[in-house]
Amino acid sequence: xxxxxxxxxxxxxxxxxxxxxxxxxxxxxxxxxxxxxxxxxxxxxxxxxxxxxxxxxxxxxxxxxxxxxxxxxxxxxxxxxxxxxxxxxxxxxxxxxxxxxxxxxxxxxxxxxxxxxxxxxxxxxxxxxxxxxxxxxxxxxxxxxxxxxxxxxxxxxxxxxxxxxxxxxxxxxxxxxxxxxxxxxxxxxxxxxxxxxxxxxxxxxxxxxxxxxxxxxxxxxxxxxxxxxxxxxxxxxxxxxxxxxxxxxxxxxxxxxxxxxxxxxxxxxxxxxxxxxxxxxxxxxxxxxxxxxxxxxxxxxxxxxxxxxxxxxxxxxxxxxxxxxxxxxxxxxxxxxx
Amino acid sequence: xxxxxxxxxxxxxxxxxxxxxxxxxxxxxxxxxxxxxxxxxxxxxxxxxxxxxxxxxxxxxxxxxxxxxxxxxxxxxxxxxxxxxxxxxxxxxxxxxxxxxxxxxxxxxxxxxxxxxxxxxxxxxxxxxxxxxxxxxxxxxxxxxxxxxxxxxxxxxxxxxxxxxxxxxxxxxxxxxxxxxxxxxxxxxxxxxxxxxxxxxxxxxxxxxxxxxxxxxxxxxxxxxxxxxxxxxxxxxxxxxxxxxxxxxxxxxxxxxxxxxxxxxxxxxxxxxxxxxxxxxxxxxxxxxxxxxxxxxxxxxxxxxxxxxxxxxxxxxxxxxxxxxxxxxxxxxxxxxx
Numbered sequence: 001x002x003x004x005x006x007x008x009x010x011x012x013x014x015x016x017x018x019x020x021x022x023x024x025x026x027x028x029x030x031x032x033x034x035x036x037x038x039x040x041x042x043x044x045x046x047x048x049x050x051x052x053x054x055x056x057x058x059x060x061x062x063x064x065x066x067x068x069x070x071x072x073x074x075x076x077x078x079x080x081x082x083x084x085x086x087x088x089x090x091x092x093x094x095x096x097x098x099x100x101x102x103x104x105x106x107x108x109x110x111x112x113x114x115x116x117x118x119x120x121x122x123x124x125x126x127x128x129x130x131x132x133x134x135x136x137x138x139x140x141x142x143x144x145x146x147x148x149x150x151x152x153x154x155x156x157x158x159x160x161x162x163x164x165x166x167x168x169x170x171x172x173x174x175x176x177x178x179x180x181x182x183x184x185x186x187x188x189x190x191x192x193x194x195x196x197x198x199x200x201x202x203x204x205x206x207x208x209x210x211x212x213x214x215x216x217x218x219x220x221x222x223x224x225x226x227x228x229x230x231x232x233x234x235x236x237x238x239x240x241x242x243x244x245x246x247x248x249x250x251x252x253x254x255x256x257x258x259x260x261x262x263x264x265x266x267x268x269x270x271x272x273x274x275x276x277x278x279x280x281x282x283x284x285x286x287x288x289x290x291x292x293x294x295x296x297x298x299x300x301x302x303x304x305x306x307x308x309x310x311x312x313x314x315x316x317x318x319x320x321x322x323x324x325x326x327x328x329x330x331x332x333x334x335x336x337x338x
Numbered sequence: 339x340x341x342x343x344x345x346x347x348x349x350x351x352x353x354x355x356x357x358x359x360x361x362x363x364x365x366x367x368x369x370x371x372x373x374x375x376x377x378x379x380x381x382x383x384x385x386x387x388x389x390x391x392x393x394x395x396x397x398x399x400x401x402x403x404x405x406x407x408x409x410x411x412x413x414x415x416x417x418x419x420x421x422x423x424x425x426x427x428x429x430x431x432x433x434x435x436x437x438x439x440x441x442x443x444x445x446x447x448x449x450x451x452x453x454x455x456x457x458x459x460x461x462x463x464x465x466x467x468x469x470x471x472x473x474x475x476x477x478x479x480x481x482x483x484x485x486x487x488x489x490x491x492x493x494x495x496x497x498x499x500x501x502x503x504x505x506x507x508x509x510x511x512x513x514x515x516x517x518x519x520x521x522x523x524x525x526x527x528x529x530x531x532x533x534x535x536x537x538x539x540x541x542x543x544x545x546x547x548x549x550x551x552x553x554x555x556x557x558x559x560x561x562x563x564x565x566x567x568x569x570x571x572x573x574x575x576x577x578x579x580x581x582x583x584x585x586x587x588x589x590x591x592x593x594x595x596x597x598x599x600x601x602x603x604x605x606x607x608x609x610x611x612x613x614x615x616x617x618x619x620x621x622x623x624x625x626x627x628x629x630x631x632x633x634x635x636x637x638x639x640x641x642x643x644x645x646x647x648x649x650x651x652x653x654x655x656x657x658x659x660x661x662x663x664x665x666x667x668x669x670x671x672x673x674x675x676x
Contacts (some may be wrong), residue, residue, distance in 0.1 A: 075665040144524035186482035210574025236548025
């Protein structure tokens with residue numbers, strides 16, 4: 001089983017993508033294929049004495065971070081991103097990892113692989129750390145405007161993912177909302193609530209922003225606009241919190257001494273909050289495995305994304321979703337995209 | 339100038355509401371009127387030797403936290419909340435503070451005072467602390483489904499508030515979105531972007547979740563669903579962060595020593611993150627001054643909310659919005675609710 005990596009995707013490509021691939025090969029024993037501008041990619045491999053370790057497929061074009069996703073995917077057949085997706089389609093790789101233009105990664109996966117039957121919209125699933133266990137939040141940004149049935153489908157995919165990949169038995173599913181009562185919410189969440197309630201999911205009702213980090217629910221469902229805003233808010237707050245702490249501490253000698261002692265703990269906490277450590281977020285609902293890594297991914301994040309890709313491939317997430325979706329929809333089977 | 343306080347509103351009423359009123363009287367020199375169940379309220383006042391300090395108006399009914407807002411306001415004319423709003427309408431108080439049922443507080447303010455001309459929807463404005471200065475976010479939860487013109491109106495009210503109350507010259511206004519580019523967003527933000535751009539506001543374009551705590555923008559505009567989710571996420575993350583830190587620290591002796599030295603700093607930081615310290619959030623766009631305090635408000639939060647109410651009243655926020663709204667709308671004056 002091979003994992004194909006878009007060597008040109010991300011802010012620090014190809015340096016960090018190539019090193020990440022080398023780490024995945026050496027530290028995790030995963031067979032990796034790199035697709036990208038052959039010269040620079042091979043040069044990076046050489047600098048790590050890894051030229052014989054990882055095959056490189058040349059791609060003449062790149063898709064930039066700011067390019068219009070669908071247009072770029074349709075136009076640039078020889079881009080690293082499109083060539084990588086085609087390798088999976090042709091059965092030459094089992095899964096695909098990219099830290100490049102998120103919209104283009106989604107568009108290429110969807111265009112070349114198609115959707116899983118009964119799923120209307122693919123969703124980005126993000127794993128969030130918290131006090132107890134992990135909480136899976138989806139959609140983290142694939143769909144800016146959703147219909148109620150899409151939130152039901154996200155709940156189904158999230159629940160199947162949580163069972164299969166995170167090993168949670170009968171995972172709880174919550175609807176991200178602005179109050180716990182069934183009568184709270186906007187038009188979208190009010191309608192989605194009824195669908196989720198009538199499905200075969202272990203739906204526990206509405207959850208709120210504070211539940212994301214409390215470990216009280218396994219899967220949280222929301223539209224991609226809200227999910228994306230929430231994630232970036234969390235990221236910003238964690239950064240602000242650490243910086244405020246450091247600023248305050250620099251003001252007093254005693255506190256500085258305290259800081260010296262607590263600094264390793266803070267670093268570890270920041271790492272827990274830092275989703276690059278988790279490697280990336282799977283795009284669920286397409287007929288294949290795509291891991292979307294953060295644009296600022298370093299080599300560790302790329303390595304972990306490759307590890308996640310292998311895990312999803314070995315456990316057969318695509319078939320699990322294909323096989324489980326109707327059962328999980330329960331009475332709301334009419335809300336699937338047949 | 340008197341501020342009327344709903345003595346029965348909030349999780350710790352009347353104990354904390356009464357003590358908050360006493361503190362506002364003694365520490366800030368503000369004349370307060372308490373409205374609520376006379377017996378218990380007077381008893382609380384007596385326990386602080388403050389019976390002669392603050393007049394009490396009896397209210398036979400209460401509106402519970404879970405009651406349907408509009409129905410309760412229409413039905414319970416003798417509730418502390420409705421009686422307090424009527425006092426403002428009758429000119430007997432300059433502003434109103436409540437930690438009670440938020441929906442009912444909004445409904446009563448709107449029903450008895452009406453909207454400011456040209457404003458379609460009142461919005462809750464929340465002041466968020468950050469590294470540099472304060473950022474005002476609105477709407478924080480008054481409107482779950484908004485139209486683009488409402489976001490423009492929120493921008494106008496926020497800008498006027500930022501100038502008058504927070505003393506910011508030519509405040510910058512940002513649209514909360516999922517990317518910085520003009521082409522990013524959902525249907526609502528894409529349309530709102532054009533309106534804000536053509537207005538006379540100092541619009542700086544899209545901002546992201548991480549900008550909320552970075553101090554890079556003075557006013558952030560979003561619909562009330564997103565605003566509410568964002569605030570609760572921030573609250574939850576701050577709590578999770580502190581609890582993780584405390585947990586980690588308890589594991590090592592050295593770290594524990596460090597903790598003893600950094601604990602005062604952490605407490606101070608938590609306070610900064612804790613919006614109860616800020617007292618409350620103004621409801622902007624109604625024909626009067628309402629400060630919505632957090633349901634879990636303690637006496638300090640109530641005191642500060644009363645202080646904020648006085649400030650808004652002295653500076654004439656309602657007239658400022660009434661007078662400034664058309665000018666700030668600029669070319670988009672058609673988007674006001676005439």
